[in-house]
Amino acid sequence: MTGIRFLSGIGPSIPIKLETSGNVETKVRSEFESTGINQTIHRLYLDVECKVSILTPYDTIEDSITNQIVLIENVIVGLIPSTYYNLEGMEEKNLLDIVE
Numbered sequence: 001m002t003g004i005r006f007l008s009g010i011g012p013s014i015p016i017k018l019e020t021s022g023n024v025e026t027k028v029r030s031e032f033e034s035t036g037i038n039q040t041i042h043r044l045y046l047d048v049e050c051k052v053s054i055l056t057p058y059d060t061i062e063d064s065i066t067n068q069i070v071l072i073e074n075v076i077v078g079l080i081p082s083t084y085y086n087l088e089g090m091e092e093k094n095l096l097d098i099v100e
Contacts, residue, residue: 014056014057015056015057016054016055016056017054017055024048024049024050025048025049025050026046026047026048026049027046027047028044028045028046028047028071029044029045029046029047030042030043030044030045031043031044031045035075037080037081037084038077038078038079038080038081039075039076039077039078040075040076040078041073041074041075041076042072042073042074042075042076043070043072043073043074044070044071044072044073045068045069045070045071046068046069046071047066047067047068047069048066048067048068048069049064049065049066050064050065050066051063051064051065052064052065
């Protein structure tokens, strides 16, 4: 109540009640990440957002709580290539010179 951290936890207990003030919003998100020449990690996330109202005897505080949950993580292994070219940073006009 005073805002002084030194006094936190001292004094009478004040009951606090949490209530949801809306629906929980969820969104499924997929992500691919390259982990090597022939491996890719596929992750499936569930993003959850919940709007809550914190009810105290003196005030009502509205806040949003978000969380990200990994549902599935899978490593996809491909065939080992016979050749490998790292073409990062190359311009399109110079790519044919490397292949020849």
